[in-house]
Amino acid sequence: MSSNRQQEIAKALDVVPPFADEAALVAEVERRKAFIKNCLRTSGLKVLVLGISGGVDSTTAGRLAQLSVEELRSETGDAGYRFIAVRLPYNVQHDEQDAQVAMNFIRADEEETVNIADSVLGLAEQVSHLNHLADARRDFVTGNIKARIRMVAQFAIANANNGLVIGTDHAAEAVMGFFTKFGDGACDLAPLSGLVKNQVRSIARYLGAPESAVHKVPTADLEELRPGKPDEEAHGVSYVEIDAFLHGQQVSQHAYDVIVRTYDNTQHKRILPLVP
Template sequence: MDKLAPTEQQRDIGATLQVQARIDPQQAAERCRDFLCAQLKASGQQALVLGISGGVDSTVAGRLAQLAVEKARQKGHQATFVAMRLPYGEQKDEADAQRALQFIEPDEALSTDIKPASDAMLDALEAGGLMFRDAAHRDFVLGNIKARQRMIAQYAVAGARRGLVVGTDQAAEALMGFFTKYGDGACDVAPLTGLSKRQVRAVGAALGAPGELVDKVPTADLESLSPMKTDEEAFGVSYAEIDDFLEGKPVSERAYRIIVSTYSNTTNKRNLPITPV
């Protein structure tokens, strides 16, 4: 299949999302660790908090957070990393989440089941008159509620421990708007910003993360009617094509069209609240 040469629009989007065509994974890991350490000290806070799902993004961000607090402690700053498990009932890939925790070796691990709170919110909305087009529409809205309940829990812990919430957003998800605004898109520090998905995997490998987590097929797993639905199925385009786009490489015309359209249609998710002045 013929591929399109990189366009000015493609290069502009990559620059806006702070993507570099090439990285040194070890140097990138150290830069992200040092960023977290510096932000923790500058903020006057004493903890980093992050939900661990078992995917590569939270695995990498979690290990970086643990290394950051260890470095902060070496410099005399009180610092703790709190890893959180936030399943909706029983998580199908719980074994991966536990494997991630074993690799990360967090100072502390907490677990909160978000199912009761998520279901109660949806029930209350429906009792108040909210109606949905169909079961799929209801399931989609519930998925966003789940994402926001997870962030409620993380900020509650951060508030109790004088902490900062760590985000896992990377450039591929930012490009596709593949996050819930004020859900998994909410955080205080985002160490993976500017990394494509393959670059996050490379950083994970450099950190020594288990191969099965580094190479795991990504899934947000927010839709109960479509459990473990892959990100790429939701995108309609592969991460390889998304990463090529971000890194300024040629992509197919179909991929280019989907990516640019999706980026444009999700602009509001990447913006701060709009004000009149």
């Protein structure tokens, strides 16, 4: 029996119920592709842009994007529809090999690499308020700068190509506010929205992603002092518990308290700017 709060939060995040069977999973994949294609049609644009980290979320969203533009080309005869996959490393990414595995799987129409290190360091050097911070706090703030610079780069590429930027947010990240406001939380369309983490993994596996990508330990990888810091360590709860919570299943009191508290504390990330 789920609590009223669980039901309220799941409804607010438009959480997709557990897949009843393979047919339900396939139907959801088709619905997501139709959504992506409709976003392009209604916008009058033909190009999609997404940063690929090597994690299961961007791997899944990237492959869905590529399949969608391929279908649009086939349906319309218009070769202008295309997908640009972007690598956005900060110097050398510690798990670059995983990112390349993802890129090889996605097989995007175009691949681009933008190293954000100079931009991040250049900006950080000009912000004097960073100088007095303790090392760990400065590292955290700089991590958010990385996320925002990455989104600036993606929007620049999209603008240059009259395209749309894809985001990778899904319900299990949304409930925890686990994204940088106006960083990776900024996008034109979010085709994974409403899915829990295990559903994203299931879709990745269905699409044929390598098992190493499907089961890669999720990490935002923004902190230089802790490269590859697992999401679950930052959350204080596991994705298994977060998924269960969102699907109205019983979770431990600790997990329930952490998830509800974090959801309430990060509400500002999920709404438009406050106005009078």
